[in-house]
Amino acid sequence: MSPERDEIGRGHELVRLIEQGKQQAAPGFLEVMFFAAKTVVASAGGSSRFSDDPVLVDFSTETRPFEVDSLHPIISQVVSGEESADKFQVFPILLDGTSVGFLIAESLGLLSALNQRLLSDIETTLLRSRHQKLLARTSSQLRYKTLEVESLIDIMSILDQSPSITSETYTTLLFTIISVLNASKGMILFRDPSSGVFSPISALNISEEEMPKGLFTSKRGLLKALTNDEYRHTGAIFGPEDGYSLLSSATENSIVCPIIDHDELVGCVIAIDKETRNGLMRFNIRDLRLCHSLTKKISLVHRNISLFDSLNKSSKLVDSIMSSVTTGLIKLNQLGEIEYLNSAAESILGVSQSEVRDQHYLMVFDQNNELISLLEDLETGPQQLFVENAMIIDRGGISRNVNMTFAPVYTESRHLDGFVISFEDLSALSKITATFKRYVSKDIVDTVLNDSESFEMGGKQQEVCILFSDLRGFTRMSEKMTPPQIVYVLNQYFEVMIDLVFQHGGVLDKIIGDELMVLYGVPSKSSCDIDNAIATSMKMFEVLEQLNQKIELEGFERLEMGIGINFGEVVSGNIGSTRQMNYTVIGDEVNLASRLCSNALAGELLISRSVYERMSCERSRFTEKTPIKVKGKSLPIDIWSCTQSQR
Amino acid sequence: MNSIINVESIDEILVLKTQGYLNKDLGEEILEVAKENIVKGTAKIVINLELSNIVNSIGASIMIELIEELQEVDGRLAFCSLTPIVEKTFNIMGLTKYCETFESQESAIQGMS
Numbered sequence: 001m002s003p004e005r006d007e008i009g010r011g012h013e014l015v016r017l018i019e020q021g022k023q024q025a026a027p028g029f030l031e032v033m034f035f036a037a038k039t040v041v042a043s044a045g046g047s048s049r050f051s052d053d054p055v056l057v058d059f060s061t062e063t064r065p066f067e068v069d070s071l072h073p074i075i076s077q078v079v080s081g082e083e084s085a086d087k088f089q090v091f092p093i094l095l096d097g098t099s100v101g102f103l104i105a106e107s108l109g110l111l112s113a114l115n116q117r118l119l120s121d122i123e124t125t126l127l128r129s130r131h132q133k134l135l136a137r138t139s140s141q142l143r144y145k146t147l148e149v150e151s152l153i154d155i156m157s158i159l160d161q162s163p164s165i166t167s168e169t170y171t172t173l174l175f176t177i178i179s180v181l182n183a184s185k186g187m188i189l190f191r192d193p194s195s196g197v198f199s200p201i202s203a204l205n206i207s208e209e210e211m212p213k214g215l216f217t218s219k220r221g222l223l224k225a226l227t228n229d230e231y232r233h234t235g236a237i238f239g240p241e242d243g244y245s246l247l248s249s250a251t252e253n254s255i256v257c258p259i260i261d262h263d264e265l266v267g268c269v270i271a272i273d274k275e276t277r278n279g280l281m282r283f284n285i286r287d288l289r290l291c292h293s294l295t296k297k298i299s300l301v302h303r304n305i306s307l308f309d310s311l312n313k314s315s316k317l318v319d320s321i322m323s324s325v326t327t328g329l330i331k332l333n334q335l336g337e338i339e340y341l342n343s344a345a346e347s348i349l350g351v352s353q354s355e356v357r358d359q360h361y362l363m364v365f366d367q368n369n370e371l372i373s374l375l376e377d378l379e380t381g382p383q384q385l386f387v388e389n390a391m392i393i394d395r396g397g398i399s400r401n402v403n404m405t406f407a408p409v410y411t412e413s414r415h416l417d418g419f420v421i422s423f424e425d426l427s428a429l430s431k432i433t434a435t436f437k438r439y440v441s442k443d444i445v446d447t448v449l450n451d452s453e454s455f456e457m458g459g460k461q462q463e464v465c466i467l468f469s470d471l472r473g474f475t476r477m478s479e480k481m482t483p484p485q486i487v488y489v490l491n492q493y494f495e496v497m498i499d500l501v502f503q504h505g506g507v508l509d510k511i512i513g514d515e516l517m518v519l520y521g522v523p524s525k526s527s528c529d530i531d532n533a534i535a536t537s538m539k540m541f542e543v544l545e546q547l548n549q550k551i552e553l554e555g556f557e558r559l560e561m562g563i564g565i566n567f568g569e570v571v572s573g574n575i576g577s578t579r580q581m582n583y584t585v586i587g588d589e590v591n592l593a594s595r596l597c598s599n600a601l602a603g604e605l606l607i608s609r610s611v612y613e614r615m616s617c618e619r620s621r622f623t624e625k626t627p628i629k630v631k632g633k634s635l636p637i638d639i640w641s642c643t644q645s646q647r
Numbered sequence: 648m649n650s651i652i653n654v655e656s657i658d659e660i661l662v663l664k665t666q667g668y669l670n671k672d673l674g675e676e677i678l679e680v681a682k683e684n685i686v687k688g689t690a691k692i693v694i695n696l697e698l699s700n701i702v703n704s705i706g707a708s709i710m711i712e713l714i715e716e717l718q719e720v721d722g723r724l725a726f727c728s729l730t731p732i733v734e735k736t737f738n739i740m741g742l743t744k745y746c747e748t749f750e751s752q753e754s755a756i757q758g759m760s
Contacts, residue, residue, distance in 0.1 A: 154735075179701050179702060179732070182705055183703075207648065275705045
């Protein structure tokens with residue numbers, strides 16, 4: 001190792017030693033001289049005639065004492081021409097085997113003990129100085145390394161703590177990178193995902209005037225260069241000579257490292273001009289490697305965050321789909337723990353997701369032995385299973401009927417990954433059905449629920465038995481009653497009458513004021529339709545009598561009712577609009593039934609010939625009456641009557 | 648940008664408040680102002696880095712030079728309101744072995760008095 005100029009020329013201790021040596025040196029001591037690169041860099045001693053002129057003589061290979069005469073360039077600087085001595089002894093001062101200077105004495109034979117000691121002290125001091133300097137340099141390098149390692153840790157820590165990368169996060173990242181690189185300034189650019197334009201998301205020490213202006217995309221300029229294979233995996237150092245406008249504020253050079261996500265350039269880190277104590281200098285490959293390592297962490301986290309965002313979006317999509325599904329869904333993992341349940345399942349089981357998630361099904365379904373038993377069976381032999389109309393008891397002890405489907409779930413490698421259980425809540429359907437049945441007969445309800453085509457508009461011709469009933473004189477009666485009383489009496493009447501209709505298989509077509517229109521033989525025809533209509537009528541009169549006894553006690557007048565029944569071909573079906581439709585029948589035979597009802601006296605049932613001829617029982621109770629003329633019929637209509645006395 | 652935004656003397660302590668990147672430029676600006684005051688007899692300096700949340704090793708090494716200057720006059724240097732990253736850099740650079748750090752300017756002045 002060749003000695004450095006300051007290694008020899010500086011150092012108070014060395015100067016002190018030389019001065020000491022001068023005082024204590026044996027007779028003959030003249031001078032100590034130090035050289036570096038053939039040049040005298042320091043001297044001390046007896047001669048006051050030392051010249052500052054460089055001595056371009058290389059003595060570095062002289063490792064043994066030698067003698068020179070006064071004409072030698074070295075000696076000529078030490079000793080003036082006035083000195084008489086013409087021979088001098090030169091003792092090399094060695095540092096790591098290399099001569100770095102000389103102790104010069106008059107040629108008196110052997111070196112005196114004092115001069116010998118001075119020479120030894122000088123060499124020891126030089127060696128110690130070199131070691132101290134090496135130590136200081138190593139220590140400084142260690143500090144820089146520590147800073148680099150710490151900055152890596154800092155960046156990972158910043159990124160770990162951020163659930164998403166915000167502009168504040170980028171600023172902190174930029175500061176860390178710029179600081180550790182000793183860069184003068186820098187910025188981070190990011191791509192707008194929709195426009196593809198890159199713009200600074202964070203900048204340090206870049207003035208408004210220096211901020212890049214214009215539109216930057218990966219199709220041209222610096223960003224295009226970064227997409228090249230040459231730079232995309234390593235980053236690059238560019239100087240002003242490369243002419244990139246994004247780096248126009250650089251004096252020396254800039255490091256540019258790409259941020260890559262899914263193999264696409266999404267941003268870059270730019271560090272401009274390296275600072276030293278003596279001014280700006282150019283970044284080197286080592287700086288580039290460090291910057292690239294730090295930027296790679298950003299790329300990695302950016303990718304993770306975009307994956308996480310994508311996963312979140314998918315998860316939210318699944319959640320919103322699942323929450324809109326009315327079927328309860330539960331996913332059990334391989335251990336039988338609940339991994340997921342949708343809101344319908346929460347409602348059916350009376351639990352919340354947070355409460356049962358990761359719980360074993362034994363804990364959650366503790367009141368449902370049938371379900372536990374099914375799951376235990378499935379665990380031993382996975383298979384798809386459908387259980388109809390099973391009873392489930394929820395956490396609140398409320399039971400409900402459900403249809404259950406069990407389906408094993410497999411991983412891509414065909415290993416069992418758990419089960420999905422779906423619960424179709426039948427209670428809601430039952431409720432709708434029950435409510436529906438209050439308004440129409442069971443047959444209509446079942447037809448509508450079971451036959452999707454039943455909702456179609458249009459009709460078909462079919463034979464139907466039509467019953468009309470009407471209260472006689474109710475309008476007159478109601479004039480004496482308050483509206484709540486009218487509603488009360490009518491509700492009492494309809495309650496019992498409609499029950500009877502349904503009991504006899506009738507379909508309540510409509511209620512018009514105090515009139516009931518009831519159909520038999522729709523939607524499905526039976527051989528008993530006419531008999532059922534007659535039986536309903538008979539029963540209606542009987543029940544009306546019981547009702548009258550009740551309401552008379554309550555202070556109301558008796559109700560009187562007339563009924564007309566006809567049978568014939570009508571058009572039946574859904575009539576109305578797609579927004580509101582009624583299942584009903586229309587046609588002449590319907591009108592005739594209504595006319596018969598209008599002609600019936602209080603307590604009288606009038607039937608047409610078609611009914612009379614088709615009824616299989618109780619015909620004896622009917623007597624033929626004088627045919628009547630009805631609107632819309634050219635010929636008189638044959639009618640049969642059954643009055644209270646005949647029933 | 649990077650600069651000294653306030654210079655004041657409190658209880659014979661020179662208090663400098665900076666903003667921006669403590670790099671070579673700001674470091675040299677601090678050193679210059681400090682030297683001017685040291686010549687005039689100032690021996691205690693507090694540097695408030697509340698608005699300087701980034702430092703590089705060049706800035707830190709200039710602060711070491713300032714400490715050396717102050718040692719010549721038996722003076723002291725203290726920093727206050729350091730962000731964790733700046734404090735960490737100072738620690739790594741060995742700066743905090745030769746000066747004190749305080750949480751606030753008030754506590755720094757109190758500590759230096």
